[in-house]
Amino acid sequence: MTSETISKTLNVSIWRGAATGGYKSYSVPRRDAQSVLDVVTWVQRHAAPDLAYRFACRVDVCGSCAMTVNGRPRWTCRSHVAKVIEDGRLQIGPLANLPIVKDLVTDMSVFFDKWHKARGSFSGRAGRHDPMAAILPDSPQRAAVDEAIECINCGICYAACDSVRWNGDYLGPAALNRAWTLINDQRDCSNKARLQAIAALGGCQNCHSHQTCEELCPKGLNPTKSIAGLKRLSLAAYLKGDLA
Amino acid sequence: MSLRLYALQRMTAALMIPLIAGHLMVIFYATHNGLAAAEILSRTRGSLFWAAFYGAFVGAAAIHAAIGLRSVASDWTRLKPGALNGLMWGAGAILLALGTGAVIAVVMP
Numbered sequence: 001m002t003s004e005t006i007s008k009t010l011n012v013s014i015w016r017g018a019a020t021g022g023y024k025s026y027s028v029p030r031r032d033a034q035s036v037l038d039v040v041t042w043v044q045r046h047a048a049p050d051l052a053y054r055f056a057c058r059v060d061v062c063g064s065c066a067m068t069v070n071g072r073p074r075w076t077c078r079s080h081v082a083k084v085i086e087d088g089r090l091q092i093g094p095l096a097n098l099p100i101v102k103d104l105v106t107d108m109s110v111f112f113d114k115w116h117k118a119r120g121s122f123s124g125r126a127g128r129h130d131p132m133a134a135i136l137p138d139s140p141q142r143a144a145v146d147e148a149i150e151c152i153n154c155g156i157c158y159a160a161c162d163s164v165r166w167n168g169d170y171l172g173p174a175a176l177n178r179a180w181t182l183i184n185d186q187r188d189c190s191n192k193a194r195l196q197a198i199a200a201l202g203g204c205q206n207c208h209s210h211q212t213c214e215e216l217c218p219k220g221l222n223p224t225k226s227i228a229g230l231k232r233l234s235l236a237a238y239l240k241g242d243l244a
Numbered sequence: 245m246s247l248r249l250y251a252l253q254r255m256t257a258a259l260m261i262p263l264i265a266g267h268l269m270v271i272f273y274a275t276h277n278g279l280a281a282a283e284i285l286s287r288t289r290g291s292l293f294w295a296a297f298y299g300a301f302v303g304a305a306a307i308h309a310a311i312g313l314r315s316v317a318s319d320w321t322r323l324k325p326g327a328l329n330g331l332m333w334g335a336g337a338i339l340l341a342l343g344t345g346a347v348i349a350v351v352m353p
Binding site for chain 2: 162163166167170200201203206231234235236239
C-alpha cells in the first residue's frame, strides 16, 4: 500500500501538435506528492498514448523534462502539482523560444548551435606532456568559474529569456554563461575569438538584465551576472581597439 | 544592437551622471532661492560654462535616447535594420534640435 490517495480529479491542459497545435484538456487523478511529470506520464499512459514528451532521470538531475508549466519554464520532475497549480489550473506546454517538434518536445538544435557560436567548447594549448596548469582555487577567475560552471544546458533560461524572444539572433543566457566560464579558464587559448563571438550582433550587449534566467534557473545560477562580466570585458576591449 | 552602439550608449550614460546631478542641483538652488526667470537668465546668458554644460547634456541625451529607442523598436517591432537606423537618426536629430534650441534660448546673450 502506498500513502498516496486519490483526493480529486485534476483538469490539465496539455499542448498537442506542433507550432499550429493547441491545448487539449485531460482529467487526471489527483494524488499526494504528485509531480507535473507524473501528470504528463499518467496522460500518456492512460489517455493519450501518442503524447510526445521528454524525460530521463526523473530525479532532478538531467534537466530533460523541462516544459512550460502555467506560463513558466520548469523541470517537471521537481515541480510538485500542489506548488505550481494556480486557481486549480494546470497548463503544460513545450519550452518557449524553441521550435516545437511535437506536443511537449522541442527542437533544441538552435540552443546548442548558439552554444557553439559563442565558442562554448574548450580549446587548450597544452599537450599531454606539458605540466598541469596550476589554478589557485581562491583566485578571482576561478571563483567566477565556480559561480557559473554547474550549468547542464536544460534550456530553462533560454525559454525564460525575453531578449531571446524578441531577438532571434541573441545567443541567450546559457551560451553566454558558458563563454564566461571559458574566458575565466586560464588554460583556454581561444579567448580572443570567443570575445569577438560574444560581442558580435546577437551577443552579450543584447541582454537587458531582466534576470529571469537567474530567477528560474533550477541550478540556482546567475547567467545575468556572467553576461555582465562579458559586457565589461567586451566594452573594455572595444575601448582599447581590440574589438571592432 | 552592435557593440559600437552599446559602447556609445554606455559612455553617454556615464557622461550624463554628473550632468544630471548638476542639473538637479541647479533646480534645487533656483527653486530654493525663489529665482525668477529673469534672474536665472541673467546668470546663464553669455556664460560659456552653462553653454558647455547644457550643450554636452543635450548631445549626450540625444545620442543615449536615440540608441535606446532603436533598441526598444528592435525588440518590439519587426522593423528591418535600415528602418531602425532611420528611426534612431531621426529621433536623435529631433532631440538634438529641440535641446539645442532650448540651450540657445538660455545662454545666448
